[in-house]
Amino acid sequence: MSHTFKGGVHPNYMKAPEIPISVITPPPQVIIPMTQHIGAPCKPLVQVGDYVKMGQKIGENPAPVSAPVHASVSGKVVAVEPRPHPLGDMIMSVVIENDYQDTPCEDLAPLTEEQLKDSEAILERIREAGVVGMGGAMFPTAFKIRGGIGKVDKLIINGAECEPYLNGDHLTMLNYPEQLLKGIELVRIASCVDKAYYGIEKNKQDAIDLLNSLHPEKYGIEIVPEEVKYPQGAEKMQVNAVTGREVKPGGIPSGVGCNVVSTRTCYAIYQACYEGKPVIERIVTVAGSALKAPVNGLTRVGTPFGYLAEQCGGFVKPPRKIVLGGPMMGICATSFDAPNIKGTAGVLFFTEEEDKHVEHPTCIRCGKCITVCPMNLEPVFMYMYYSKGDFENMAKYHITDCFECGSCAFNCPARMPLTHAFKTAKLMFQAKQMKEKAKAEAEAAAAAAKEAKQ
Amino acid sequence: MSNEKKERIVLDVAYQPQVRTNTDTRRIMLDVMIALLPAVAVAVWQFGIYPLLVIAVSMASAVFFEWGYRKLLKKHSTIGDLSACVTGILLALVLPPDAPWWLPIIGTFFAIVVVKQLYGGIGKNFLNPALAGRAFLLASYAAIMSGAYLVPKALRSTIDAATMATPLSFLYDTGAMPEYFSFVDLLIGKVPGCIGEISALALIIGGVYLVLRKVISWRIPVSFVGTVALLCLIFGYQGYGRVEWMLYNVLSGGLMLGAIFMATDYATSPVTLNGQLLFGAGCGALTVLIRYFGGFPEGVSYAILIMNLCSWAIDKAFHRHQFGVSKEDIKAQKEAKKAAKKAAKEAAK
Numbered sequence A: 001m002s003h004t005f006k007g008g009v010h011p012n013y014m015k016a017p018e019i020p021i022s023v024i025t026p027p028p029q030v031i032i033p034m035t036q037h038i039g040a041p042c043k044p045l046v047q048v049g050d051y052v053k054m055g056q057k058i059g060e061n062p063a064p065v066s067a068p069v070h071a072s073v074s075g076k077v078v079a080v081e082p083r084p085h086p087l088g089d090m091i092m093s094v095v096i097e098n099d100y101q102d103t104p105c106e107d108l109a110p111l112t113e114e115q116l117k118d119s120e121a122i123l124e125r126i127r128e129a130g131v132v133g134m135g136g137a138m139f140p141t142a143f144k145i146r147g148g149i150g151k152v153d154k155l156i157i158n159g160a161e162c163e164p165y166l167n168g169d170h171l172t173m174l175n176y177p178e179q180l181l182k183g184i185e186l187v188r189i190a191s192c193v194d195k196a197y198y199g200i201e202k203n204k205q206d207a208i209d210l211l212n213s214l215h216p217e218k219y220g221i222e223i224v225p226e227e228v229k230y231p232q233g234a235e236k237m238q239v240n241a242v243t244g245r246e247v248k249p250g251g252i253p254s255g256v257g258c259n260v261v262s263t264r265t266c267y268a269i270y271q272a273c274y275e276g277k278p279v280i281e282r283i284v285t286v287a288g289s290a291l292k293a294p295v296n297g298l299t300r301v302g303t304p305f306g307y308l309a310e311q312c313g314g315f316v317k318p319p320r321k322i323v324l325g326g327p328m329m330g331i332c333a334t335s336f337d338a339p340n341i342k343g344t345a346g347v348l349f350f351t352e353e354e355d356k357h358v359e360h361p362t363c364i365r366c367g368k369c370i371t372v373c374p375m376n377l378e379p380v381f382m383y384m385y386y387s388k389g390d391f392e393n394m395a396k397y398h399i400t401d402c403f404e405c406g407s408c409a410f411n412c413p414a415r416m417p418l419t420h421a422f423k424t425a426k427l428m429f430q431a432k433q434m435k436e437k438a439k440a441e442a443e444a445a446a447a448a449a450k451e452a453k454q
Numbered sequence B: 001m002s003n004e005k006k007e008r009i010v011l012d013v014a015y016q017p018q019v020r021t022n023t024d025t026r027r028i029m030l031d032v033m034i035a036l037l038p039a040v041a042v043a044v045w046q047f048g049i050y051p052l053l054v055i056a057v058s059m060a061s062a063v064f065f066e067w068g069y070r071k072l073l074k075k076h077s078t079i080g081d082l083s084a085c086v087t088g089i090l091l092a093l094v095l096p097p098d099a100p101w102w103l104p105i106i107g108t109f110f111a112i113v114v115v116k117q118l119y120g121g122i123g124k125n126f127l128n129p130a131l132a133g134r135a136f137l138l139a140s141y142a143a144i145m146s147g148a149y150l151v152p153k154a155l156r157s158t159i160d161a162a163t164m165a166t167p168l169s170f171l172y173d174t175g176a177m178p179e180y181f182s183f184v185d186l187l188i189g190k191v192p193g194c195i196g197e198i199s200a201l202a203l204i205i206g207g208v209y210l211v212l213r214k215v216i217s218w219r220i221p222v223s224f225v226g227t228v229a230l231l232c233l234i235f236g237y238q239g240y241g242r243v244e245w246m247l248y249n250v251l252s253g254g255l256m257l258g259a260i261f262m263a264t265d266y267a268t269s270p271v272t273l274n275g276q277l278l279f280g281a282g283c284g285a286l287t288v289l290i291r292y293f294g295g296f297p298e299g300v301s302y303a304i305l306i307m308n309l310c311s312w313a314i315d316k317a318f319h320r321h322q323f324g325v326s327k328e329d330i331k332a333q334k335e336a337k338k339a340a341k342k343a344a345k346e347a348a349k
Helices: A119-128 A141-148 A168-175 A177-191 A202-213 A235-243 A263-275 A305-311 A368-372 A379-388 A391-396 A407-411 A418-453 B003-008 B025-047 B050-072 B083-093 B103-119 B129-140 B142-146 B167-174 B183-188 B200-212 B219-235 B242-251 B255-262 B273-293 B300-317 B327-348
Strands: A021-023 A029-033 A057-060 A075-084 A090-098 A154-159 A196-201 A221-226 A258-262 A281-287 A295-300 A321-324 A331-333 A346-350
Touching (some): A029 A075, A119 A177, A119 A263, A141 A177, A154 A177, A154 A263, A168 A202, A168 A281, A177 A196, A177 A221, A177 A263, A221 A235, A235 A258, A263 A281, A295 A305, A368 A379, A379 A391, A407 A418, B025 B255, B083 B129, B083 B255, B183 B242, B219 B255, B242 B255, B273 B300
Parallel strands (some): A154 A196, A154 A258
Antiparallel strands (some): A075 A090
């Protein structure tokens, strides 16, 4: 029996791992946003006119939940100003004029033999190299691993890549298997556990066979083949599939003794420790019906989407949406000038062809959303209470447990905007909580002031 | 593409997911109609082509009322989702094969306008429109709806009459099972009855198709028919073997049509998984109750209509287990609550 979770959907996968990795020529100007992670934004370390080398640290913040950013090309800094960010809004960015020399920066030396066995040294390097969760969440990896030490007894490496279109993880497994296993070993050593479980969906059987042939047990790794089903790669589902444990509501995997690290993150950690290379590039799957053919491009961080599309053969049809990441959880970029960042696993240019929009979506109460929800939620009722603004019942139906995987909305024959509604509802809950907190604080302050007066 | 051209492209922004399944409401309704084709074919085989006219009139009038109502109230048209067609065809299938051609027009008016549209249209009605339409016709045209039924072609050589009693009404009137047809006849449809209900096999084929296409789940039909079978086995009938009695009940009347096509109507059945099992069991129990003790020979349609009214309450009662909360957690929570209550009580003392 293969490992999996309850619920889930089978989208049209549209994967193309047979297309080899191509190197995308870096753009004449790269735009490096100071926010490429969850947590405190970086402060620029360079000024206009400075010359920077490839891999040089150009932004940093000493806060624990943060990750430095590095120049992805060598050249002159031409601007330090807010620029369009892929996740919307204008964010402080460093713009570098590419001199096409790729002069490497020697700041990060490969770790020594002893350092490669030392948890603290590895964690320090992970942070210095700016490694974040490259599955898309972009949570600073060093902080995540550090927080799990002592609590985590099962380390899980996420190789599901359950999102349609994306091939980056699969190609990493096929092209750099040894390096990948070494990277996982580093994460395992850093996490202070004896064994890592590498969950891979069975549609990557060639990768599973290849990795198994390299004796993963030597590195303390066990390959766990998983059923092909979306959202197998979601943290909570991955934990559930591999260990059978269920992450507590509102909790994180380390609460049940698990930590989940993605494939591409492990490879980035390998590069950081063995090669002294910070996170400045990744495999980005560029696809969608606006393009002639999909491309698996090794792309520098900071490549604008418009330039990326040109490098991938240009548009055959005008795109209507730029989707970042996979189509199930990916959000839309608002500008062709926004650059790809560390967490961008895919850039999809969609036209009307992918868009199944209807004029008047009407729920037919079929209940198909309930059968697919991996979190055992009841989206049909959650949506009903959402549209009435009934917070009490939304809470009763655990709307805050939804992690927006989109399975319910994907499967909805009536095309109801379910995930959209739940995302909005969760924001409303947050706002409400903050308001209540502020009110309580104000009341407490008023009471204190009154007491002081008396 | 040049920079200039790019400027003119207005990008859409949408929340995830950016892709959707191909199955939409229209496809589901189409699948239901496809699943009904075997039953319609059996009707033509046994009653000739007249039932086709009844079906056609019924579908056309259902679509007309759906279109007309929404046009009159200046609401967006919903005939494209084909749900009115399904209501039309289902209503026709629960009419006698010799029903006058205008009868379904009255039935669909009640079904579409009163039952469905007055409550907000698709997904909002709380009674199955086709069954409510049938109940309305049964009350208004009792003579047509519940009198003697047209003799199917297969029995015309043995029965020397134009009409005869259905298996269940024969049982109701005489207290015995008729001898002129076998279980195989019940299965393949060589019996009198409503247009769409005569062949259990044709309906089961349609049901299997719907389950395979994931239009319906097995839960309601299986628990419905299973409950009827179980209760018939337990209670039996004087003078007949239990298994024989059970098979007769399961294969005759509107049970298969009701369990597979009527009780599984989305809007009027529970959406929670355990709720569906209870809903089916409730339908089954009520059917048996009406067949044993009721004032009608057949109880499927009333059983479903009654359970329709309960489906909201059933859904509320069956809350799914919250992900990440184990049984022990729930127990601990309950105990903590109890302890808190106790402490509060003692404090009050």
